[in-house]
Amino acid sequence: xxxxxxxxxxxxxxxxxxxxxxxxxxxxxxxxxxxxxxxxxxxxxxxxxxxxxxxxxxxxxxxxxxxxxxxxxxxxxxxxxxxxxxxxxxxxxxxxxxxxxxxxxxxxxxxxxxxxxxxxxxxxxxxxxxxxxxxxxxxxxxxxxxxxxxxxxxxxxxxxxxxxxxxxxxxxxxxxxxxxxxxxxxxxxxxxxxxxxxxxxxxxxxxxxxxxxxxxxxxxxxxxxxxxxxxxxxxxxxxxxxxxxxxxxxxxxxxxxxxxxxxxxxxxxxxxxxxxxxxxxxxxxxxxxxxxxxxxxxxxxxxxxxxxxxxxxxxxxxxxxxxxxxxxxxxxxxxxxxxxxxxxxxxxxxxxxxxxxxxxxxxxxxxxxxxxxxxxxxxxxxxxxxxxxxxxxxxxxxxxxxxxxxxxxxxxxxxxxxxxxxxxxxxxxxxxxxxxxxxxxxxxxxxxxxxxxxxxxxxx
Numbered sequence: 489x490x491x492x493x494x495x496x497x498x499x500x501x502x503x504x505x506x507x508x509x510x511x512x513x514x515x516x517x518x519x520x521x522x523x524x525x526x527x528x529x530x531x532x533x534x535x536x537x538x539x540x541x542x543x544x545x546x547x548x549x550x551x552x553x554x555x556x557x558x559x560x561x562x563x564x565x566x567x568x569x570x571x572x573x574x575x576x577x578x579x580x581x582x583x584x585x586x587x588x589x590x591x592x593x594x595x596x597x598x599x600x601x602x603x604x605x606x607x608x609x610x611x612x613x614x615x616x617x618x619x620x621x622x623x624x625x626x627x628x629x630x631x632x633x634x635x636x637x638x639x640x641x642x643x644x645x646x647x648x649x650x651x652x653x654x655x656x657x658x659x660x661x662x663x664x665x666x667x668x669x670x671x672x673x674x675x676x677x678x679x680x681x682x683x684x685x686x687x688x689x690x691x692x693x694x695x696x697x698x699x700x701x702x703x704x705x706x707x708x709x710x711x712x713x714x715x716x717x718x719x720x721x722x723x724x725x726x727x728x729x730x731x732x733x734x735x736x737x738x739x740x741x742x743x744x745x746x747x748x749x750x751x752x753x754x755x756x757x758x759x760x761x762x763x764x765x766x767x768x769x770x771x772x773x774x775x776x777x778x779x780x781x782x783x784x785x786x787x788x789x790x791x792x793x794x795x796x797x798x799x800x801x802x803x804x805x806x807x808x809x810x811x812x813x814x815x816x817x818x819x820x821x822x823x824x825x826x827x828x829x830x831x832x833x834x835x836x837x838x839x840x841x842x843x844x845x846x847x848x849x850x851x852x853x854x855x856x857x858x859x860x861x862x863x864x865x866x867x868x869x870x871x872x873x874x875x876x877x878x879x880x881x882x883x884x885x886x887x888x889x890x891x892x893x894x895x896x897x898x899x900x901x902x903x904x905x906x907x908x909x910x911x912x913x914x915x916x917x918x919x920x921x922x923x924x925x926x927x928x929x930x931x932x933x934x935x936x937x938x939x940x941x942x943x944x945x946x947x948x
Contacts, residue, residue, distance in 0.1 A: 492695060493599045493734055494575035494688055498636075498935040498942065499667070500532075502570050503681055508669045511677070511932035514639055515539045516623065516707075519884055532568050534932030538638040540630060543884075547625040553633040560634050564942060569935070571942050576683035577691065578934055579659045580738055583676040584927050586748040593746030593927075594656045596691060597640055597679075597934050599734035600700065602712050607915060611699045613643075615706050615917055627711040635939045637712065639931035640736045641705035646909070647741025651694040659687065667933060675927045679934070700739065701908060703925045709735060715938065736936035738929055742905060749902040750871055750924040754846050755811075755879050757893040758866035759859040764810040767896060768817065770854045771808070774826050775819035782814040784873055787899055794818050795901070804842055807899030811880040821845065835914050837907050842900040847919045850898065866893055869921040873899065 509530035540556035541548025578597035665678035804821040882891040
C-alpha cells in the first residue's frame with residue numbers, strides 16, 4: 489500500500505477530553521439548517537470553517553472561503569485549536585447501532601502520500617465511484633484559502649490477516665480514550681493518540697503492499713491532488729516531506745466487524761413528460777413489477793421478502809415510489825444481464841449493481857429519452873426512506889431536493905462490500921453515490937495543516 493505517515497494534528501482542547509460541541513458530520517451531509525443547529529451548540533464548531541457555503545455541491549462566493557480561513561486562523565491564535573508537539577497517528581473508534589445491531593468500527597487516522605488514483609507497485613489509491621465537479625470546486629476553494637485539510641478521507645484496506653485491526657484493538661483495550669465526543673445522533677466517538685515509534689512502525693508493517701480503496705471522500709482526495717499540483721505550478725518550495733504531499737485519511741480494515749454499509753437511494757425529478765403509467769410500462773420490459781400498497785415505510789421490508797423468496801436470491805430487487813400518488817412497487821430484474829450489450833468490457837459484478845441498473849437502464853433508457861425529451865433528469869441521494877419522503881414534500885436536505893422537484897424514488901439495497909473490493913481492484917468505477925458507509929467519520933477530531941508552519945498556514 490502507499491506509505492503511511494504520522495502527522496502533527498491540529499485539535500480542539502489540546503486533543504483531550506470531551507469535544508462533543510465542537511465536531512460535526514462531514515460537509516456533504518449538511519444543509520444550512522443543520523449548520524445553524526451545530527453553531528447553536530458552540531460558536532467554535534468546526535462547521536463554521538468546514539462548511540463556508542451551502543449547498544456545498546457547488547462553488548460559493550470567494551468571500552465565504554476567505555471568512556472561513558480567517559475564522560480558523562483566529563481559533564489558532566486564541567488557543568481554541570492547537571497543534572500536537574509530536575507527530576502521531578490516532579486510533580479512532582465509533583460505537584453505534586445500525587439496522588438493529590450494535591457495532592464498533594475501528595480505524596487509524598494517519599496520512600498517505602498524495603498520489604494520483606490508480607494501481608501501483610506496493611499498493612495504490614483506488615477510487616470506487618465517479619464524482620461530481622461542483623463539490624470539488626467548493627473543496628478546492630476552501631483548501632486554497634486555508635492551506636488546511638479539515639476532514640479526513642475514509643479509506644479501506646484488505647487486512648485479510650487482521651493484523652492492523654488487532655493492533656488497533658490492542659491500543660484501545662490498553663487505556664481510556666484521550667478524546668471523546670457524542671453529537672447526540674447515536675454515534676459515540678473515541679480517539680487514542682499514538683506517538684510511540686514502535687506502535688507506529690508495527691502499523692506501517694501491517695499495511696505493507698495493500699491497496700487503499702476510497703470509501704468516502706473522493707472529492708476531497710482529488711482536491712488534495714489538485715492543491716499539491718497548484719503549489720508546484722506556482723513554484724512553491726515543496727520538499728519530499730512537506731505536509732501538502734500528505735493527505736489525512738482514516739484507514740479501516742475490511743476484516744473489521746464494525747463495517748456497515750447502508751443504501752443510497754435515488755429521487756428523480758424535473759421530467760417534463762413524467763407519467764407513472766408510462767414509466768412503469770417501460771420498466772416492465774426488464775423488471776417484474778409487484779404492487780405493495782402506499783405505505784412507503786414498508787417498502788424495504790417488501791423488497792427483502794422478495795429477495796429472500798424462491799425467485800429472489802441472486803436477483804436485483806428495487807423499490808419504486810410514485811411520489812405524487814404514494815403508490816409503491818417492488819421491481820425484480822427479469823433480464824439476465826441487460827447492461828451486457830453496452831458494457832461488455834465491465835466486470836459482471838459492476839453490471840449487476842443496483843445503482844448501475846438505475847443509472848444506465850432506468851434513467852438513461854427510460855427517464856431521459858422517453859420522459860424528458862432527451863435531457864438530463866435531476867437527482868437527490870437520500871440514505872433513508874424517511875428522507876425520501878421529506879424530499880417528496882419539497883424539503884431541501886443534505887441529500888438534495890427542493891420545492892417542485894421530486895417525482896419518483898428508486899429504493900436500492902446496500903452495495904455489498906465484496907463488490908467495492910472487486911470492482912476497485914479491477915480499476916473500475918461505480919456510478920456516483922454507490923455506497924454509504926455508516927456512520928460517516930466526524931469532522932473536527934483531527935485537522936491536517938498543509939503548511940510547514942501552522943502560524944503561516946492560512947492563505948499560504
